[in-house]
Amino acid sequence: MLELRNVVKSYEGKPLLTDISFTVAQGETICLLGASGSGKSTILRMIAGLDFPERGAILLNSLDLAGTPPHLRDFGLVFQDYGLFPHLNVFDNIAFGLKMRNVPVDEIKQRVSVLLEQVNLSGFDSRKVTDLSGGEQQRVALARALAPSPRLLMFDEPLGALDRSLKEDLLNEIRGILHKTKIPAIYVTHDQEEAFTIADRILVLHEGTIIRDAAPQEIWKEPQYAAVAKLLGIGNIIDAEIISDKKVRTEFGTFDINCANNIGEKVQLLIQEFPSPSGRGVRGEGEAQIQLTVEDVLFKQDQFQVKARGGIVIHMKEAPKVDDVITVQVQVKCLS
Amino acid sequence: MNLSPALSTKTRSYLSANSRILFWIPTLLFLFSFFFFPLFKILALTFNFETLADFDNLLVARDSLLFTFYQAALSTLLTFALGLPAAILFAKFNFPGKSLLRALTAVPFMLPTVVVAAAFNSLLGERGLFATTFDLLLSTFDLQPSTFNFILILIAHTFYNTSIVIRIVGNAISRLDPKLESSARVLGADTFHVWKDVILPILRPSLLAAALLVFMFDFTSFGVILLLGGSQFATLEVEIYIRALQLPNLNLAALLSVIQLIFTLVFSILYSRTINQVSTQTAPRFSASRPPKTLRERLFVFTGYWILLTFFLLPLLSLPIRSFTRLEADRGQRTEVQYGFTTDYYEELFINRRGSLFYVPPVQAALNSLGFAGITVILSLALGYPAAYALAKPTRLEKFLDPFLMLPLGASAVMMGLGFILSFGRLIASPFFIPIAHTLIALPFVIRTLQPALASIPERLRQAASTLGASPLRVWQAVDFPILSRATLSAATFAFTVSLGEFGATLLITRPEYPTIPIAISRFLSQPGGLNYGQAMAMATVLMLLTTLSILLIEKLRFNNAGEL
Numbered sequence: 001m002l003e004l005r006n007v008v009k010s011y012e013g014k015p016l017l018t019d020i021s022f023t024v025a026q027g028e029t030i031c032l033l034g035a036s037g038s039g040k041s042t043i044l045r046m047i048a049g050l051d052f053p054e055r056g057a058i059l060l061n062s063l064d065l066a067g068t069p070p071h072l073r074d075f076g077l078v079f080q081d082y083g084l085f086p087h088l089n090v091f092d093n094i095a096f097g098l099k100m101r102n103v104p105v106d107e108i109k110q111r112v113s114v115l116l117e118q119v120n121l122s123g124f125d126s127r128k129v130t131d132l133s134g135g136e137q138q139r140v141a142l143a144r145a146l147a148p149s150p151r152l153l154m155f156d157e158p159l160g161a162l163d164r165s166l167k168e169d170l171l172n173e174i175r176g177i178l179h180k181t182k183i184p185a186i187y188v189t190h191d192q193e194e195a196f197t198i199a200d201r202i203l204v205l206h207e208g209t210i211i212r213d214a215a216p217q218e219i220w221k222e223p224q225y226a227a228v229a230k231l232l233g234i235g236n237i238i239d240a241e242i243i244s245d246k247k248v249r250t251e252f253g254t255f256d257i258n259c260a261n262n263i264g265e266k267v268q269l270l271i272q273e274f275p276s277p278s279g280r281g282v283r284g285e286g287e288a289q290i291q292l293t294v295e296d297v298l299f300k301q302d303q304f305q306v307k308a309r310g311g312i313v314i315h316m317k318e319a320p321k322v323d324d325v326i327t328v329q330v331q332v333k334c335l336s
Numbered sequence: 337m338n339l340s341p342a343l344s345t346k347t348r349s350y351l352s353a354n355s356r357i358l359f360w361i362p363t364l365l366f367l368f369s370f371f372f373f374p375l376f377k378i379l380a381l382t383f384n385f386e387t388l389a390d391f392d393n394l395l396v397a398r399d400s401l402l403f404t405f406y407q408a409a410l411s412t413l414l415t416f417a418l419g420l421p422a423a424i425l426f427a428k429f430n431f432p433g434k435s436l437l438r439a440l441t442a443v444p445f446m447l448p449t450v451v452v453a454a455a456f457n458s459l460l461g462e463r464g465l466f467a468t469t470f471d472l473l474l475s476t477f478d479l480q481p482s483t484f485n486f487i488l489i490l491i492a493h494t495f496y497n498t499s500i501v502i503r504i505v506g507n508a509i510s511r512l513d514p515k516l517e518s519s520a521r522v523l524g525a526d527t528f529h530v531w532k533d534v535i536l537p538i539l540r541p542s543l544l545a546a547a548l549l550v551f552m553f554d555f556t557s558f559g560v561i562l563l564l565g566g567s568q569f570a571t572l573e574v575e576i577y578i579r580a581l582q583l584p585n586l587n588l589a590a591l592l593s594v595i596q597l598i599f600t601l602v603f604s605i606l607y608s609r610t611i612n613q614v615s616t617q618t619a620p621r622f623s624a625s626r627p628p629k630t631l632r633e634r635l636f637v638f639t640g641y642w643i644l645l646t647f648f649l650l651p652l653l654s655l656p657i658r659s660f661t662r663l664e665a666d667r668g669q670r671t672e673v674q675y676g677f678t679t680d681y682y683e684e685l686f687i688n689r690r691g692s693l694f695y696v697p698p699v700q701a702a703l704n705s706l707g708f709a710g711i712t713v714i715l716s717l718a719l720g721y722p723a724a725y726a727l728a729k730p731t732r733l734e735k736f737l738d739p740f741l742m743l744p745l746g747a748s749a750v751m752m753g754l755g756f757i758l759s760f761g762r763l764i765a766s767p768f769f770i771p772i773a774h775t776l777i778a779l780p781f782v783i784r785t786l787q788p789a790l791a792s793i794p795e796r797l798r799q800a801a802s803t804l805g806a807s808p809l810r811v812w813q814a815v816d817f818p819i820l821s822r823a824t825l826s827a828a829t830f831a832f833t834v835s836l837g838e839f840g841a842t843l844l845i846t847r848p849e850y851p852t853i854p855i856a857i858s859r860f861l862s863q864p865g866g867l868n869y870g871q872a873m874a875m876a877t878v879l880m881l882l883t884t885l886s887i888l889l890i891e892k893l894r895f896n897n898a899g900e901l
């Protein structure tokens with residue numbers, strides 16, 4: 001459906017996006033994950049037509065969008081700080097896109113009331129948007145983007161300004177709406193929890209390119225890159241040096257794994273608890289035991305989060321004492 | 337332990353009702369005798385049978401009202417034609433020299449009307465630096481000199497008020513969330529609809545507020561119109577002046593000032609309503625200003641920069657240049673004229689010539705002005721301080737009295753002069769009425785400058801000082817004085833500047849023996865001969881320098897946003 005082909009963009013003379021290619025299929029929700037300043041929002045702005053790629057193309061159903069101005073693209077865009085029109089009430093905000101398309105008044109009324117119900121804001125029609133809470137404003141913004149039945153929906157960190165419980169509620173609502181309407185969506189965030197909740201596919205943006213493009217469970221299993229593991233908060237990352245074909249040396253000892261690097265090179269390893277507390281993980285290569293010195297223990301609901309020397313964090317059922325040396329089963333993976 | 341410091345702080349902070357009234361007495365007494373009593377006289381003269389039954393009076397009133405509206409509307413349009421692009425330029429773009437250019441556009445707003453009139457006269461007037469261009473323009477476009485003068489008035493109004501548009505509308509533009517435009521575009525709005533349905537509706541209160549304020553200033557403009565156009569341009573203000581002094585008909589003058597007052601009050605009320613809407617929309621500022629990127633943007637910034645720089649700098653430069661340049665014969669002699677650089681006009685200021693315009697050397701006008709300004713400073717501080725003190729912690733009494741204190745702002749200077757003539761008759765031959773009139777005009781500004789400074793002194797600071805053993809006098813010295821000294825100096829400079837440049841009221845009540853600088857300039861301008869014109873230029877240059885120095889001082893002393901009305 002939507003395709004980005006080798007898109008290049010620089011910001012104030014510095015390369016921002018060096019080579020971006022991906023596709024979004026009909027009915028699919030993809031999540032664009034990246035650190036702040038990595039160019040996620042710029043990608044959305046280019047898809048919306050508010051900004052232009054320096055090279056490469058953006059295609060919709062194989063048609064190049066380069067000549068199509070934003071108001072003819074039929075896309076929806078939801079911002080973190082809502083971007084609601086302060087001079088219009090809730091009804092007129094939601095109706096804006098329909099009015100621009102010269103939809104008859106009766107139809108607009110009907111459509112807006114359906115949408116208000118969908119985002120749980122029935123009866124809010126004539127309220128001033130400036131009097132609404134953050135969560136309510138974001139619902140209006142969502143309804144406004146949905147109103148003209150866009151061909152593609154884009155979310156630019158839509159929940160970034162909301163508190164935790166509100167975030168979860170609204171995230172589930174968005175998920176439900178996307179499932180029901182089957183509108184393809186691109187969801188930009190730097191929050192891994194949001195990404196795992198909403199995405200059919202996660203794309204990780206790092207240093208100007210997309211380094212990982214896979215389903216959430218696959219990425220969790222094989223982050224492949226240190227940047228991906230860091231961004232998604234998967235396991236622990238430690239420095240290591242390759243000392244032979246099948247051996248790497250770390251401050252926690254030497255492990256038998258095969259990294260595709262030359263001898264003497266520095267690499268980073270992913271250390272995951274094994275078996276992980278939730279039962280994830282498969283026995284196999286890279287299995288090892290390491291000794292950790294406990295630095296701090298935190299109570300977390302049904303388990304304890306243990307921080308050990310060297311910056312490693314693991315979870316345990318029983319709380320160890322500080323300064324205890326514990327032996328832990330882990331799985332070690334090479335990262336690139 | 338001595339309890340008196342604690343007690344005295346208490347009385348300072350919670351003035352009893354009685355002592356509050358005592359605070360108000362001098363200010364109220366002053367306002368009643370010199371503002372409300374004259375106002376009452378004007379009203380009494382207006383609403384009497386003789387005035388309203390005279391059909392000619394009503395005709396003149398109608399004509400001057402229509403002409404006032406006409407010129408104010410044209411001036412406002414022209415001001416927006418320059419001000420809107422300028423507001424966009426300052427709100428959206430960064431460029432070298434931006435803050436300097438911005439400051440330059442704000443200078444005219446504080447300049448006395450006589451200086452602005454003299455500056456435009458020196459540049460485009462028929463005796464100005466570009467006199468030949470002036471002749472050429474007249475002949476090419478087949479313009480009457482009066483039409484040209486009218487255009488000059490409109491340009492001078494634009495020069496005065498553009499900074500209002502830049503400030504009010506520019507602020508609103510820089511507060512516009514750029515996401516709103518993005519949202520609108522993505523939702524299907526093309527450029528036309530983005531402006532019509534999003535940007536303009538959001539900017540509307542600030543556009544309206546700026547338009548109302550500019551219109552009000554143009555509506556009440558007096559000095560610029562009289563000095564650049566002469567009495568043929570009979571706006572309400574000019575007509576009041578003519579009917580008060582030249583073709584005496586005090587009934588008509590009173591009627592005209594009441595009409596003027598009513599319209600000014602209506603505009604002020606509308607303005608304060610719209611400006612309230614503007615301030616409710618003070619969303620966080622979006623630092624949207626950036627260097628121009630595309631060719632179109634760069635072209636816009638480049639041309640905007642040079643147009644603004646030329647427009648605001650040229651008159652200010654041409655005035656001093658013309659004051660040092662001889663372009664015509666000193667007294668209309670037929671002998672050959674030495675064109676070029678001269679300091680004669682300045683030297684002549686110190687000479688008391690027989691047959692000159694005054695009984696005194698022109699420099700006496702400067703001394704008079706300084707004297708009047710000094711008295712104005714003392715008087716307005718003496719009256720402003722108690723009022724500001726009481727207003728700093730307002731009770732119901734203060735909230736009730738506050739609008740009355742600000743009412744003189746709504747009355748024009750010419751109207752005040754008329755009120756003095758009606759109320760005090762021959763008494764106004766005494767030169768003391770001039771600083772009294774100036775104090776009336778300066779007082780609202782002085783109070784508004786002192787009040788926030790007084791309100792800002794935390795009571796706890798005073799309490800802390802007194803519990804540490806400071807006597808009330810020491811408390812005042814240690815706490816109040818350092819905070820107040822800046823505001824006081826700022827208020828004093830303000831009163832000084834207002835008095836130095838005041839033209840309208842002074843023109844109506846002055847006597848030939850006591851000319852002030854603006855009066856002298858206007859008389860010199862209206863006389864033939866190169867020497868008179870040159871002296872007008874020289875005096876206007878001196879006044880411009882004095883005022884500019886005062887503005888710089890006030891800017892340096894500005895206590896937060898004190899003094900904004």
